[in-house]
Amino acid sequence: MGNQETGALLRRLRRERGWTQRQVAERLGVSAQAVSKWERDQGIPDVGLLPHLAKIFGVSVEGLLDGGLATAAPDGGNMKRLRFYVCPDCGNILTSSSGGQLSCCGRKLEPLEAACADAEHAVTVQEVETDWYITFRHPMEKGHFIRFAACVTPDRLLLVRLYPEQGGEVRIPQLRGGGKLYLCCSRHGLFAAELP
DSSP states (O other): OOHHHHHHHHHHHHHHTTOOHHHHHHHHTSOHHHHHHHHTTSOOOOGGGHHHHHHHHTOOHHHHHHTSOOOOOOOOOOGGGOEEEEOTTTOOEEEESSOOOOEETTEEOOOOOEEEOOGGGOEEEEEETTEEEEEEOOOOBTTBOEEEEEEEOSSOEEEEEOOTTSOSEEEEEOOSSOOEEEEEETTTEEEEEEOO
16 A cells, blocks of 8 residues: 555545545544545555545545556447446346446456356247247246346347246347347356347
8 A cells, every 4th residue: 555646546535525634534533634644645544444434435445555546448338348247145236338347245246257058048039029038948946047137239238137936038128239148047157149
């Protein structure tokens, strides 16, 4: 943890929110002089304060320790680079189309790697009116089920969360432009199949 980088980062984060050093100090239960020292690189926050400091500024503890926040290259997002993430603790589903570092429940999440759908995760896609009717033979039990089905086209994402008590089917509105269908198995990960 470099004093200069951390001090400059703390000052920048405080100013972005329009807070005074006294307001930051009150949120942390320390003196305004302590905050001033941190920002002037004459000291560093106590390790026990880092999680609370990260929370009030909405950044990671790692970012505070590094003295900088990793920013993704501004590309406006690209659906061809869409990544899915699932929190192993709470089951939260997150997506990203331009990289970045995602976390949930205090864990850094790694993107799921999509495999081609195998026999156990095969799907049948039929056109019904203006929807795709997708069926699969996968078990939908509490410990082993399909978490979500997602349709990805060059400009859209439609994600449907599934639950163990549901049947092995989902109906998704047809999206123009072709695309991929993703199914996420709670045990075996992410599988991809082409849409008609």
